[in-house]
Amino acid sequence: MIVKPILNEALCNGCGLCVTVCQCGGMVIVGSIIKRVDVADCRYCAECELVCPTGAIQCPFEIVIEESIDITFEE
Amino acid sequence: MAVEIGLLKSIPYFLGLSTAELEAVKKHVFEQAAERNDMILMEGDPANAVYFVVSGAVKVFKTSVEGKEQILCILKAGESFNDVAIFDGGPNPASAIAMTPVVLYGINKTDMEAIIRSYPDLAANVIRILSKRVRHFVSLVEDLSFRHVTDRLAKLLLEYATDHGPIGGEAGGHPRLTQQEMAAMVGTAREVVGRSLKALEEEGAIRMDRHRIVIVNKKRLEEMSGVAAG
């Protein structure tokens, strides 16, 4: 499962700042309220959280130690 | 869900009480549930109760006049908050918000006073818990006054690193943290946290992996945070 920013529609005032700042075109606004983040495009850069004036977006991070991750990365 | 003796027993406040005594205490305990981002307490409001976290995570914080937030602590199962106000009679010293869905047990001020009077042994538990809290705050004051932001962040990352990294991070391990929350914990602005994370990444201490902050060089973080690397 790909983790995406958490949206709180109730707090959104439709200002559109998150859409402007998102470099991946991943934010979708429907009827002037933020509805979803297109997961495939989202890089989890947390820029949208930074600009949102109402705190409607949250990008929480999990903090882990390298050896303990049990999935392999291609690098 | 009703208040459970088994859960009460696991709260350090009630350490050493017999099952019969816990049954008596239980009569004064109320249960309260909250969703992520629900406000539980407002700083400055009259203090009505002491709370115990049964499950989930609660953020205790103060807000400056300019709206800047300083996180004092993040509490998990078994830990208590608002006890200072209950015992000194002042208002709530800080605000509290749910970081995840939480279940709390609460005891009203007058009931708590009566409980301590009936079970003086509890006072020793309370002293131990409050002393630990004072120690935490002394260390926080030290961090805020003497350490560089990036070093403070290094220390925070070490403290909040989960060994097994449960997805969601809410159940057993530490709650996930937004950069806003990290900023409020190390006492800086959100933008500074972004820059500090980048600096740590350039130094090869961490790697940003989407929603994960992966600690690649634990030793380096320990050096920065002043923890003797072993």
Ligand code: SF4
């Ligand atoms: S985290 Fe970054 S990429 Fe994802 S929606 Fe927000 S701004 Fe766009």
Ligand code: SF4
């Ligand atoms: S920046 Fe925040 S308030 Fe503005 S549209 Fe996006 S989510 Fe809504």
